[in-house]
Amino acid sequence: MDFALNDIQQMLKDSAGKFIHNDYDFETRQKHSHSELGYSEDNWQLFAELGWLALPFAEEFGGLDGNATDLMVLMTELGKGLIVEPYLSTVVLAGNAIQRGGTAEQKEALIGGIVGGELKLAFAGLEAQSATDISSISTQASTQSGGVVLNGKKQVVLHAQSADKLVVAARSHNNNGNIALYLVDANADGVAAHHYPTNDGARASDLTFTNVAAELLGDSDDAAAVIQAVLNDAIVAVSAEAVGVMDKMLSATVEYTKVRKQFDVPIAKFQILQHNMVDMFMECEQARSMVYYAAITIGEGNSEEQVAEANKASQFLKWKVGQAARLVGQTAVQLHGGMGVTDELDVGHMFKRLTMINTLFGSMDTHLDNLVKQRQAA
Amino acid sequence: MNINFSEQELAFQQEVQTFFREELPESVQAHIDNGLSFSAEVTVAYQKALYNKGWAGINWPVEHGGTGWTPTQKYIFQTESAKAKAPRQIPFGYSMVAPIIYTFGNEEQKQRFLPDILASNTWWCQGYSEPNAGSDLAGLKTRAVRDGNHYIVNGTKTWTTLGHHADWIFCLVRTSDEDSKQKGISFLLIDMTSPGVSVKPIITLDGRREVNEVAFQDVKVPVENLVGEEGRGWTYAKVLLTHERTNIAGVAVSKQRLSALYDLLNQPPAGCPDLKNNSVFMSRVVQVEMELKALEFTDLRVLSSVSTGTAPGPESSILKIKGTEIQQALDELYVEIAGIYALPFVPEQYDEAGYEPRIEPFFAPNAAPHYYNNRKVTIYGGSNEIQKNIIAKQVLGL
Amino acid sequence: MKVLVTVKRVIDYNVKIRVKPDGSDVDLTNVKMAVNPFCEIAVEEAVRLKEKGIASEIVVVSVGGSEAQEQLRTALALGADRAILVESTANTESLNVAKLLAKVVEQEQPSLVIMGKQAIDSDNNQTGQMLAALCDMPQATFASEVSVADNSVTVTREIDGGLQTLSLQLPAIVTTDLRLNEPRYASLPNIMKAKCKPLATVTPDDLGVTLSAHTQLLGVNPPPQRSAGVKVKSVAELVDKLKNEAKVI
Incomplete structure (x- = not known):
């Protein structure tokens, strides 16, 4: 039993932490976020150089064979900078789906590009009627003159604007109702996109596919297990990111209340504010513990029992992080007073990111509801 | 990892x-x-x-x-x-007085007290709190005045858990009024059979005698029962508080109680409500389960850093608060699952073997007394509010 | 050409220093430690020399407890080839460190030694100078530019009010200033490679150095707390305050 970071993780944490500290202050982040691209291409190339884009991929395709705890370490540090680069979409979602579901040829063809920083991806899963449930989709694949084409509409596809290729979840072209994953060129004929900024400083798009040429990802048209595994990784990634955001918010709040004076004393002297900050601290630590639990558990193996435990761990995690993020975010804004609700201060933007993380991959209440139903059925 | x-x-x-x-x-x-x-x-x-x-x-x-x-x-x-x-x-001997004796006591005290504690030949109780010194413990007034080879002790200790079984009591007593109030406190071991010691029961909400008030009237205590130096008692007690954090979260017991709660939900005894199909209730159970899982990993993080010889990180400070909150949340769930059979008040059927006639389901009438009794956990050992003050000061630097 | 670089384990520069309650020393419990920033600049400079094909091997050395291996690994991840830890926790004052390093220099025979000009923990700024004296080597401190050609190194130094350029015969010692370079971030592949690079541990005894204490730490006091400033509404108010409150005009 060992919960300490190993040497490599410790150095990764230091190196990523230093990058955020030196090159990713809030003003820089806002500049990237408001740029035409919505992020910094220079940073993306640096991520490639530093090996971050290679982290979860297999060594034989140019990756570094990192596991979920490695990803956790990196994402927590990146969270402290509220990064807007499409890491989640390219590496954790779409790239990961290729790694888990793709054929050897597809991996050979695509992973090198991701690792090298030349290829950016987006993952198109949800649709208007599916809310947060990816099993409820109607985008349909079909066979047309020897090839496969897609028809349908995808909503709020993160970072589609910068993506070269898309991994799209759709009903199988074998018409068996299975959900399969398909690779699509983002600028292929028949792809219509409406790009827009998101609440938390990133970009997303609504995509319409009309007879878009597509290639099945992998050999099987049943991608349910791959999708679930990818979502588990994504939950660990955004939760670890949220912990980084919360750490930053807590320290910002502590510093602010030590400086801000009212009634002739720093407001940090007031016991009720102290206890509020202790509550923030406890939630940060409990959320971090749950990230550890999930990150360790989802990498354990592929037996039925291990998969069930992994799914449970990601549900537990998403609930805990949603709950902690709400308390930490709201309290941080409250303790910053009027400044907390201004666009000028970073704390409000951290609050926005935390709020949006809760909406991704199932909200806390969605996961709680699912867990209750599972317990009732047991 | x-x-x-x-x-x-x-x-x-x-x-x-x-x-x-x-x-x-x-x-x-x-x-x-x-x-x-x-x-x-x-x-x-x-x-x-x-x-x-x-x-x-x-x-x-x-x-x-x-x-x-x-x-x-x-x-x-x-x-x-x-x-x-x-x-x-029972922690008072094993993990409260013994560490103070083996850390700060002299050779004679170690020989005299430790073997009997280890072999469970003596039962110890704790004399810290007083009627007017609770969270502000340093304000304690029980006084020990040196008189030749003895201290004469006068005063009252309270909330003395299981003091009615105890052979010995370890006390924080005031030996000086000079300097700060913490510096006038000494650590004294007192034989409960000494003339002038009286133990009076305090009945708690569960109708039971668990805690007591212990009064000292001109009790003669040999000076060799002073541990360490006079005036250093507060420091000794504090060192102990920061050391003995193992199991403070009570995760193992809470896990066992949660698993027993699921057993009751899956097979509700006759007379108890069917709460498994009550999604509101189940949502509370699942939330306790998740919070407990997070706490288990917080506990493991602390354990892991202690195992590798590094000082526990700041996360160790939350174990008491979160652990006791979860214990109480479980108590609430048990009361609810007992339904109307939470009402009967029959402590005898739990205290006397073979008590007849029993009220069934057997667990149910004990749920509420347990809940009442366990309100203590967020109060004792430094109330959770005091714990938050400590975290604010020591961890957050406020 | 072999380059020897020294690194010191210090409290991370982002950490707010806390003094132990009894004022005996700085409190290091659960504090994040890092490579001294000036040493990191020294490592970076050596790596750049290697990338230019000038340096052939970079040996990185630290004097400290076994935990200093972390900082040596970091230097290896940044591009050093092998590491030596002189394991010693007692009496690591500048002169003793310089004596230990002098032995390492004697054994390794580097053409160039690059060191941080000072460590941010004790701010002594003297180990490089002492080492130069002990090894009888030329030294250039506070370097803001370093170039090596043939058998010499040209160093631009930051001095009061301007720059000074020196040329030194190799072997020589250079200590780095802040503006010499901007250290890179350790890349993940290099971090992983660093694990396999050799790290040797020696003791002062192995090096035949006896360490005696020349200085004694009497106490550490935190700086006095600065009180918050005030905003004045007008120049007149400022003048009034400077005259009557601060009494500086």
């Missing part, structure tokens, strides 16, 4: 399981299932069994007869002990 036990640790786990299987009579294990109170006799018998196995001094140094276990071994022991539904070791 991994959560697996090593081969030696797995072997140790086997050994612990075997111990509980062989040494813990079924009648004792049945106490937890049936909600029966552990009597002093049952507890002492269990403590003696641990002693015979060499496992009584879990946190003690080896030279005083301790186990020398690693933090992971302690964790395994606590987990298995909760699973086996064993009684708990």
Whole structure:
């Protein structure tokens, strides 16, 4: 039993932490976020150089064979900078789906590009009627003159604007109702996109596919297990990111209340504010513990029992992080007073990111509801 | 980063399981299932069994007869002990006074007191709180005045848990009014049979006698019962508080209680409401389960850093607060699951073996008293509000 | 050409220093430690020399407890080839460190030694100078530019009010200033490679150095707390305050 970071993780944490500290202050982040691209291409190339884009991929395709705890370490540090680069979409979602579901040829063809920083991806899963449930989709694949084409509409596809290729979840072209994953060129004929900024400083798009040429990802048209595994990784990634955001918010709040004076004393002297900050601290630590639990558990193996435990761990995690993020975010804004609700201060933007993380991959209440139903059925 | 036990640790786990299987009579294990109170006799018998196995001094140094276990071994022991539904070791001797004696006491005191504590030959209780000194403990007024080879002790201690079984009491007493109030406090060991010591029961909300008020009237205490230096008692007590954090979260016991709660939900006894199909209730159960899982990992993080010899990180400070909040949340759920059978007040059926006629479902009438009694956990050991003050100061630097 | 670089384990520069309650020393419990920033600049400079094909091997050395291996690994991850830890926790004052390093220099025979000009923990700024004296080597401190050609190194130094350029015969010692370079971030592949690079541990005894204490730490005091400033509404108010409150004009 060992919960300490190993040497490599410790150095990764230091190196990523230093990058955020030196090159990713809030003003820089806002500049990237408001740029035409919505992020910094220079940073993306640096991520490639530093090996971050290679982290979860297999060594034989140019990756570094990192596991979920490695990803956790990196994402927590990146969270402290509220990064807007499409890491989640390219590496954790779409790239990961290729790694888990793709054929050897597809991996050979695509992973090198991701690792090298030349290829950016987006993952198109949800649709208007599916809310947060990816099993409820109607985008349909079909066979047309020897090839496969897609028809349908995808909503709020993160970072589609910068993506070269898309991994799209759709009903199988074998018409068996299975959900399969398909690779699509983002600028292929028949792809219509409406790009827009998101609440938390990133970009997303609504995509319409009309007879878009597509290639099945992998050999099987049943991608349910791959999708679930990818979502588990994504939950660990955004939760670890949220912990980084919360750490930053807590320290910002502590510093602010030590400086801000009212009634002739720093407001940090007031016991009720102290206890509020202790509550923030406890939630940060409990959320971090749950990230550890999930990150360790989802990498354990592929037996039925291990998969069930992994799914449970990601549900537990998403609930805990949603709950902690709400308390930490709201309290941080409250303790910053009027400044907390201004666009000028970073704390409000951290609050926005935390709020949006809760909406991704199932909200806390969605996961709680699912867990209750599972317990009732047991 | 991994959560697996090593081969030696797995072997140790086997050994612990075997111990509980062989040494813990079924009648004792049945106490937890049936909600029966552990009597002093049952507890002492269990403590003696641990002693015979060499496992009584879990946190003690080896030279005083301790186990020398690693933090992971302690964790395994606590987990298995909760699973086996064993009684708990009464902490006052083993983990409260003994560490102060072996850390700050003289050779004569170590020889005189430690072996009997380890062998469970003496029962100790704690004399810290006073009617007017609770959270502000340093304001205590029980006074020890030096008179030749004795101290003359006068004053009153309260909330003395199981003091009515105790042979000895360890006390914080005032020996000086000079300097700060903390510096005038000394650490004194007092024989409960000394003339002038009187013990008066305090009945708590569960209708039971667990705590007492202990009064001292001109009690003569030999000076050799002073531990360490006069005026340093506060420092000794504080050092202990920061050291003994093992098991403070009570995760193992809460896990066992949660699993028993699921058993009740899956097979509700006749007379109890069917809460498994009540999604609002189930949502509360699942939330406790998740919070407990997070706390288990917080506990493991602390354990892991202690095992590798590094000082526990700031996360250790939340164990008491979160642990007790979860214990109380479980109590609330148990009261609800008891339904209207939470109402009968019949403590006798838990305290007297074979009490007839029993009210069924047997667990139910004990749910509310347990809930009432356990309100103490967020109050004792430094109330949770005091804990938050400490975190604000020491961790957040406020 | 072999380059020897020294690194010191210090409290991370982002950490707010806390003094132990008894004022005996700085409190290091659970504090994040890092490579001294000036040493990191020294490592970076050596790596750049290697990338230019000038340096052939970079040996990185630290004097400290076994925990200093972390900082040596970091230097290896940044591009050093092998590491030496002189394991010693007692009496690591500048002169003793310089004596230990002098032995390492004697054994390794580097053409160039690059060191941080000072460590941010004790701010002594003297180990490089002492080492130069002990090894009888030329030294250039506070370097803001370093170039090596043939058998010499040209160093631009930051001095009061301007720059000074020196040329030194190799072997020589250079200590780095802040503006010499901007250290890179350790890349993940290099971090992983660093694990396999050799790290040797020696003791002062192995090096035949006896360490005696020349200085004694008497106490550490935190700086006095600065009180918050005030905003004035007008120049007149400022003048009034400077005259009557601060009494500086």
